[in-house]
Amino acid sequence: MDKLIEILEGLQPEVDYEKVDNLIDGRYLDSLTILSLVSEIEDEFDVEIPTVEIIPENFNSAKKIWSLIEKLQED
Amino acid sequence: MSSYYSGIYLFVLLPLIALIYNLIPKKRQWFLLLANGFVYYLLGKLGIIYLIISILSVYFCALFIKKIDDKKELTLKNKDVDKKLIKKKSKTKKKLILTLCILLNLAFLIAFKYLGFFTTNINALLGLFNVDYQFEFVKLLAPIGISFYTLSALSYIIDVYNGKIEAEKSFVKVALFLSFFPQIMEGPITRFSDTAKELYAGAKICYHNLAFGYQRILYGYFKKKMIVDRLNPMVTTVFNDYSNLNGFTIFLGAVFYTFMLYMDFSGTMDIVVGTGQIFGINVPENFRQPFFSKNVSEFWTRWHITLGTWFKDYIYYPVSLSKPLKKLTKSLRKVLGNHYGPLVTGSVALMAVWFLNGLWHGAGYTFLLFGLFHFIMIVGGNFLEPLIIFICKKLHINRQNIVYRILQSVKMSLFVFYGEMIFRANSVTDLVGMTKGIFTRFTFNGTELLNLGIDIYDYIIIFIVFIFIFIMSLLKEKNIDVREKLANMKTWQRWLILYIFILIILIFGAYGPGYEPLDPIYADF
Numbered sequence: 001m002d003k004l005i006e007i008l009e010g011l012q013p014e015v016d017y018e019k020v021d022n023l024i025d026g027r028y029l030d031s032l033t034i035l036s037l038v039s040e041i042e043d044e045f046d047v048e049i050p051t052v053e054i055i056p057e058n059f060n061s062a063k064k065i066w067s068l069i070e071k072l073q074e075d
Numbered sequence: 076m077s078s079y080y081s082g083i084y085l086f087v088l089l090p091l092i093a094l095i096y097n098l099i100p101k102k103r104q105w106f107l108l109l110a111n112g113f114v115y116y117l118l119g120k121l122g123i124i125y126l127i128i129s130i131l132s133v134y135f136c137a138l139f140i141k142k143i144d145d146k147k148e149l150t151l152k153n154k155d156v157d158k159k160l161i162k163k164k165s166k167t168k169k170k171l172i173l174t175l176c177i178l179l180n181l182a183f184l185i186a187f188k189y190l191g192f193f194t195t196n197i198n199a200l201l202g203l204f205n206v207d208y209q210f211e212f213v214k215l216l217a218p219i220g221i222s223f224y225t226l227s228a229l230s231y232i233i234d235v236y237n238g239k240i241e242a243e244k245s246f247v248k249v250a251l252f253l254s255f256f257p258q259i260m261e262g263p264i265t266r267f268s269d270t271a272k273e274l275y276a277g278a279k280i281c282y283h284n285l286a287f288g289y290q291r292i293l294y295g296y297f298k299k300k301m302i303v304d305r306l307n308p309m310v311t312t313v314f315n316d317y318s319n320l321n322g323f324t325i326f327l328g329a330v331f332y333t334f335m336l337y338m339d340f341s342g343t344m345d346i347v348v349g350t351g352q353i354f355g356i357n358v359p360e361n362f363r364q365p366f367f368s369k370n371v372s373e374f375w376t377r378w379h380i381t382l383g384t385w386f387k388d389y390i391y392y393p394v395s396l397s398k399p400l401k402k403l404t405k406s407l408r409k410v411l412g413n414h415y416g417p418l419v420t421g422s423v424a425l426m427a428v429w430f431l432n433g434l435w436h437g438a439g440y441t442f443l444l445f446g447l448f449h450f451i452m453i454v455g456g457n458f459l460e461p462l463i464i465f466i467c468k469k470l471h472i473n474r475q476n477i478v479y480r481i482l483q484s485v486k487m488s489l490f491v492f493y494g495e496m497i498f499r500a501n502s503v504t505d506l507v508g509m510t511k512g513i514f515t516r517f518t519f520n521g522t523e524l525l526n527l528g529i530d531i532y533d534y535i536i537i538f539i540v541f542i543f544i545f546i547m548s549l550l551k552e553k554n555i556d557v558r559e560k561l562a563n564m565k566t567w568q569r570w571l572i573l574y575i576f577i578l579i580i581l582i583f584g585a586y587g588p589g590y591e592p593l594d595p596i597y598a599d600f
Binding site for chain 2 (some may be wrong): 010011027030031032033034035036038039042043049050051052054055
């Protein structure tokens, strides 16, 4: 989780990732940041994020992104 | 049915359907909704045959995909099999079914919507190369709402393929989802998970839903009668006779057209969402105060939302996150950094999105230019963003400051007005002429504005309604729910406000000679 927060802060530093739960709906992360984020997550956690998983429900908070990573790692 | 705005629909058909809906048993209510959808298709240019073939295609293809998946799961339980090979074989089969289904549905869309455009252009090309052959011009009458319907149908089959939803066994549920009667003409482009369950479940119509639904419908009707039909003569004159008009008048024509389009489309959506609410169905919203956006990119996340998310989910991300582009993003990020690296690959996907968005709106060069314009505006905005941040930091400008935010919205609106001018222009030649007109003879002539088919009385009403809509939007933007506040008032106060509102529409709405009720604009797309 810490590593994920580090990645997120590297891409968009002006957000409190412990608290914000509308990263997509609140437009904190735009589609370009998502492209970078996906690529960083895939590198760091050795997972492949299918495009169908790129939905606000999976990316609206650091917690949710982390759950997605865990789910993909299990698969 | 000419339009959802017609008195027959709003005051006779809809109450009648609602009444019958309430009288039949809950378990059978879906039948009425389905029958209604089919009747509307029957009335609309022989679309029923197309509708049935298309529903059957997505229904059976989805089930077929499910069967392949089930078979794969069963085979994988056997430990002695080559799992990789089984998965690969199953994926190939699924892909084939998906491709065939998409092609069939796209073939309908192309045949109905684009055949004329392609024939004209191919014939022009043949002429250019002195080939003595011309294809026969075939213009088929497109079933109403085919562009909206096709995207919903495709989303269903793609979601099943991706495992996002399970293929629905009940044919009725799929048919209902694709033919819910208020959505036929102009969408919104719904996903199966949005409405299918509620459509099938049935519910008794309660007072709250009936009141809120009709309130919403009334607001849509208000937009149409106060603004759309009133502005129509002026907009038509400006776009048809721009060559004799001043630059300011042409510019105002583009502004009024944008406002008219917004009121027309969002007004229809009010009627669709309101109708859904009467039956207890939550139809997704298509607008979220778009003119409060900071830039063109945000505007398109607030205007025609269901189209934007469709393109994002089924074109933008699949293209930009495809293996070759993902690889490219990775390499480019190392060279160009976290902003410009993904911007290059994102732009490739964005170009595909805006090309298709333009084409979706219609077969014509103005629509393709409309797409290109937005592509350039959005990519340009993203390209300049780091520079703007840098300048603001240097000059100590707070980007959250209200003045800065207003200026941002004004700039965004100017781009949107021009985009909609491209959209509405009768031809590319006209667009060039109008653009030249704005920049070369930008003078104000008050008398000219009164000779465009509307008078000073119209301008005053438009202005007052504009202020009213602006205040309502501002309140919504601030999360203040006016309708809830209204619902909490005393009964006599509520009814008084309602009667005043109806009276305003009756007295100040655009009726009678000089006003031609305009058919919903988006129903043509």
